[in-house]
Amino acid sequence: MRLDKLLSELGKATRSEGGKLIRSGKVTVNGEVIKKPDHKIDPLKDEVSLLGEVLTYKKFTYIMLNKPEGYVSATDDEREKTVLDLVSDEDRRKGLFPCGRLDKNTLGLVILTNDGDGAHKVLSPKHHVSKVYKFESKFPLSENDIKALESGVDIGGYLTKPCKIKLYSNLTSGEITLTEGKYHQIKRMLEAVNNKITYLERISFGGIVLDPTLKRGEWRYLTSEEEVIFK
Ligand code: URA
Numbered sequence: 001m002r003l004d005k006l007l008s009e010l011g012k013a014t015r016s017e018g019g020k021l022i023r024s025g026k027v028t029v030n031g032e033v034i035k036k037p038d039h040k041i042d043p044l045k046d047e048v049s050l051l052g053e054v055l056t057y058k059k060f061t062y063i064m065l066n067k068p069e070g071y072v073s074a075t076d077d078e079r080e081k082t083v084l085d086l087v088s089d090e091d092r093r094k095g096l097f098p099c100g101r102l103d104k105n106t107l108g109l110v111i112l113t114n115d116g117d118g119a120h121k122v123l124s125p126k127h128h129v130s131k132v133y134k135f136e137s138k139f140p141l142s143e144n145d146i147k148a149l150e151s152g153v154d155i156g157g158y159l160t161k162p163c164k165i166k167l168y169s170n171l172t173s174g175e176i177t178l179t180e181g182k183y184h185q186i187k188r189m190l191e192a193v194n195n196k197i198t199y200l201e202r203i204s205f206g207g208i209v210l211d212p213t214l215k216r217g218e219w220r221y222l223t224s225e226e227e228v229i230f231k
Helices: 003-009 015-023 116-123 143-151 185-192 224-230
Strands: 027-029 048-050 053-055 062-067 107-113 131-137 164-167 173-178 197-205 219-221
Touching: 003 015, 003 027, 003 048, 062 224, 116 224, 131 185, 143 164, 143 185, 173 185, 185 197
Parallel strands: 107 197
Antiparallel strands: 027 048, 048 053, 062 107, 062 219, 131 173, 131 197, 164 173
16 A cells, blocks of 8 residues: 555545655654655555554544534535534544434434445344434333334334333333334334434444443544444
């Protein structure tokens, strides 16, 4: 791989900024200053440093983000703030995108990655990856509501797949586990039983649990154990 490409893939600089950094002697390869942007390196074997910082190369990046309200799950948007805006330029690796969508006013776990195949796998309906959401509803949920929601309701021409609901004792909040993700699915499911979602937060995705130490808007890289679902 070209040295300038490595810097741009890791989100350290654009290709032309990277070229400038390299030409001005800010980059070393195995301890030696290299001034040619097209210098070929093996990103998995060579030790590349930028301004003294060793760059670690991994083909794919996986980020766990605690999404606040008011951000859209997109890579860019003309009017709205996007979940990518929560990752600083320095850490925003090329090609990062949100793996699945949360509504603008839904909070919680979003995974960002540049692994298209991995994301396709976990989002594909045939893999039945489960997602757990905490919810609050406007009105109490009855036993019949729970039965209907768990066995499947019509959300405008689509019958939802079976799901699991754990209702808290106040009957207006709980956890719902889905293995699919239709547009506004939970909101539409509650509407199907004449109720309304007033709070929605994703707390788990494919067994990856939202890290309680992350405040809203904060993120961290997935651990290698957590990354396994993408492999
Ligand atoms: N269901 C919804 O209605 N909204 C979300 O953001 C996620 C699931």
